[in-house]
Amino acid sequence: MxxxxxxxxxxxxxxxxxxxxxxxxxxxxxxxxxxxxxxxxxxxxxxxxxxxxxxxxxxxxxxxxxxxxxxxxxxxxxxxPLDKQTCRKIQQVCQQNNMYFEVFTNKATYSESREKFLEVMIDIMESAYPGSSREDLKVQAANRFQQERIETIHDFDALFDREDIEVYKILAFSLLDNTLDQVKSTLENEQYLTITSSGLSNLEFNHPDxxxxxxxxxxxxxxxxxxxxxxxxxxxxxxxxxxxxxxxxxxxxxxxxxxxxxxxxxxxxxxxxxxxxxxxxxxxx
Missing domain, CATH: 3.40.50.1000 (HAD superfamily/HAD-like)
Incomplete structure (x- = not known):
């Protein structure tokens, strides 16, 4: 070895x-x-x-x-990095299916809402750790914003239009398995995209390389x-x-x-x- x-x-x-x-x-x-x-x-x-x-x-x-x-x-x-057109397709499909998502770039990680992130992550962790208090889970979820340096943004179209932005990963969450399956099946045949998962209730979108x-x-x-x-x-x-x-x-x-x-x-x-x-x-x- x-x-x-x-x-x-x-x-x-x-x-x-x-x-x-x-x-x-x-x-x-x-x-x-x-x-x-x-x-x-x-x-x-x-x-x-x-x-x-x-x-x-x-x-x-x-x-x-x-x-x-x-x-x-x-x-x-x-x-x-991901192709920008592919990013727009991921954005569209995630929003159509009411999925919270984050965009990881060369500048920062962007989210549409800190509050929505906390709500989603607390619900996910509550399912995984039923013995934990909601207040403790809120603290754990909030810590991720510090580690990932997540910034809120309301216009992803403008973000994807920026020439100085490279997108390396999009991470999307849902508590519903059928939503995850629907989004994955809709996007899995995109030429410049690979889809994986790193845990409960998420999908990760990257370039095939x-x-x-x-x-x-x-x-x-x-x-x-x-x-x-x-x-x-x-x-x-x-x-x-x-x-x-x-x-x-x-x-x-x-x-x-x-x-x-x-x-x-x-x-x-x-x-x-x-x-x-x-x-x-x-x-x-």
């Missing part, structure tokens, strides 16, 4: 959205053993950097599902590492391309069952230091 590519949310991060001491030590041990480590996430660069800095870690980052790749010196290696698997291959090639010597760890559908591309694909214990069937190995859950368990298991081999 010469390269480890790990997802963040639901994988390297625990239930408190932090990198545990065990996960930190295991990745540091891998680095000391000569193994390269890269984070591959759907988050923006700044939001991905946040938990790494808190843990005292400094790894290259594949962000926005592979739309942007940064080396350990914060230099952009590669980017794959902006996939974690493609980005991990690009990163591995930069370091002259063959894909057979790559381990990729993830928990959700936006991790599938890198789990399948890697020589050794690892699913988290908390992963969707379909992800587990695609992986070569299933480790412990994210709240059980599953990344550390997998890394130590295979460093020993």
């Amino acid at each position: 010469k390269l480890i590519a790990t997802d963040l949310d639901g994988t390297l991060l625990n239930q408190n959205h932090e990198i545990s001491e065990e996960n930190k030590k295991a990745l540091q041990l891998a680095k000391e053993s000569g193994v390269e480590v890269v984070v591959a996430t759907g988050r923006s660069y700044s939001a991905a950097k946040f938990p790494l800095m808190n843990a005292g870690l400094d790894f290259p980052i594949i962000c926005l599902n592979g739309a942007k790749i940064y080396d350990k010196d914060d230099q952009l290696i590669r980017s794959a 902006a996939q974690k698997g493609i980005a991990v291959k690009t990163f591995a090639k930069k370091y002259d590492i063959k894909m057979e010597n790559v381990m990729a760890i993830g928990d959700n559908f936006n991790d599938v391309s890198m789990i399948e591309a890697a020589g050794f694909g690892v699913a988290m214990g908390n992963a969707n069952e379909k992800i587990k069937t695609l992986a070569d190995y299933t480790t412990k859950a994210n709240h059980e230091d599953g990344v550390a368990f997998a890394v130590r298991e295979f460093l020993n081999k």
Whole structure:
């Protein structure tokens, strides 16, 4: 094993959205053993950097599902923005289906309403964590605005008209499965679009070249590492391309069952230091 590519949310991060001491030590041990480590996430660069800095870690980052790749010196290696016409089509279909959505760009992440975001996220988290108080969930949801630097905007047409704007990802939410299915089926045949999901009740829209698997291959090639010597760890559908591309694909214990069937190995859950368990298991081999 010469390269480890790990997802963040639901994988390297625990239930408190932090990198545990065990996960930190295991990745540091891998680095000391000569193994390269890269984070591959759907988050923006700044939001991905946040938990790494808190843990005292400094790894290259594949962000926005592979739309942007940064080396350990914060230099952009590669980017794959969405076509603006495709962005307008996503906007139209999401608005027709009353879906809240966010647009991730080279300038900022834009949302039509902070209040609508909080309402949607609280409802989603309330379903996932029924024991939590609504007030606690509101605080957790509000923290995401700080991490993602989300700005409100009321005219997406004007945003997409701007020549200085590049769109790297659009993230849309709905609590209704039939709405998610309808939007996905409407857009899945668009030529310059790939659709994945990173969790409950969302769809993620990227350029077809902006996939974690493609980005991990690009990163591995930069370091002259063959894909057979790559381990990729993830928990959700936006991790599938890198789990399948890697020589050794690892699913988290908390992963969707379909992800587990695609992986070569299933480790412990994210709240059980599953990344550390997998890394130590295979460093020993």
